[in-house]
Amino acid sequence: MSQRPKDTALASNFTRTRHSKASTSLDAHNNKLTTPLNVLIIGASRGIGAGVVRAYANAGVAKLILAARGSSARELAAIEQEAKALNPSLLTKCFPVDITSSRSVAQLAQSVREEIGTLDILILNSGYSGPVVLKVDEGNPKDFQDVFDVNVQGTYLVAHHFIPLLKESNGAKTFICVGSFASLIINGHIANTAYCISKFAQTRLIQFLSEQYGEDGILAVAVHPGAVNTEMADKTTPDSFRPYLTDDVGLCGAFCVWLSQEKKMWLNGRLLSAKWDVDELLEKKSSIEGQDLLKFGFRTENA
Numbered sequence: 001m002s003q004r005p006k007d008t009a010l011a012s013n014f015t016r017t018r019h020s021k022a023s024t025s026l027d028a029h030n031n032k033l034t035t036p037l038n039v040l041i042i043g044a045s046r047g048i049g050a051g052v053v054r055a056y057a058n059a060g061v062a063k064l065i066l067a068a069r070g071s072s073a074r075e076l077a078a079i080e081q082e083a084k085a086l087n088p089s090l091l092t093k094c095f096p097v098d099i100t101s102s103r104s105v106a107q108l109a110q111s112v113r114e115e116i117g118t119l120d121i122l123i124l125n126s127g128y129s130g131p132v133v134l135k136v137d138e139g140n141p142k143d144f145q146d147v148f149d150v151n152v153q154g155t156y157l158v159a160h161h162f163i164p165l166l167k168e169s170n171g172a173k174t175f176i177c178v179g180s181f182a183s184l185i186i187n188g189h190i191a192n193t194a195y196c197i198s199k200f201a202q203t204r205l206i207q208f209l210s211e212q213y214g215e216d217g218i219l220a221v222a223v224h225p226g227a228v229n230t231e232m233a234d235k236t237t238p239d240s241f242r243p244y245l246t247d248d249v250g251l252c253g254a255f256c257v258w259l260s261q262e263k264k265m266w267l268n269g270r271l272l273s274a275k276w277d278v279d280e281l282l283e284k285k286s287s288i289e290g291q292d293l294l295k296f297g298f299r300t301e302n303a
Helices: 007-012 047-058 070-086 102-115 141-166 193-216 231-236 251-261 278-283 285-290
Strands: 038-042 063-068 091-096 121-124 174-178 219-224 271-273
Touching (some): 007 271, 063 070, 102 141, 121 141, 174 193, 193 219, 278 285
Parallel strands (some): 038 121, 174 219, 219 271
């Protein structure tokens, strides 16, 4: 058996310092957005998505477009009102969307174009873990398909319909996907087959976006939000992993705001972690670019 450290350990320890809640350098109150930005958050009604909404509101974003499943309309309206309370000058719009439906995502893109005009930043938070199944010959194949429909097909559909709109932005042109270090896991007590493989595919899709649209100025990144005790996590996480669900629900949103402050094309196509210390991450800029780090790759004995 290989003695090489596990990818999850390498990723988790990429910066010496890790955070469970936003540090002073990351706190959205200290990272005000100086450029008026139109930001769309898909999956904004609860949990990490709602935390992203709060972070952008606190950072002084100009316009927030919030989207979630139609069944979450009440929760979406509540987080919209909370955002306005945090930032009274904020302009908001709410829309329903089913990211597994091309027609629904296309309608959302059309609504944003018609009612907002331009889009600078898109944060895709929608995700689905499904039941924890550790062996391929176990579980229900329909559950595997459902996870892929949301995490992979859903990400593709959002990119397919919104990349043209992002390309029209005057500068930001940023596609942020809430990914997961589950994409690095292949064994163990939380190696949920469908979720881990779908998150791997999702992160690879982000890399494709960077390759295909980098010359157009599109910045595409995947962000691991930490281990957060969200509603979905509470329903599916094995008891053995529950003690690790200690990261703040607002950490990912603060990291997204930091990404939005100044465009960082040197991070294009990469899997990042909201837990990393951003000052130490900036110190690693030259090695990240020079060695093309934080991407999936294929290792050989001579490379």
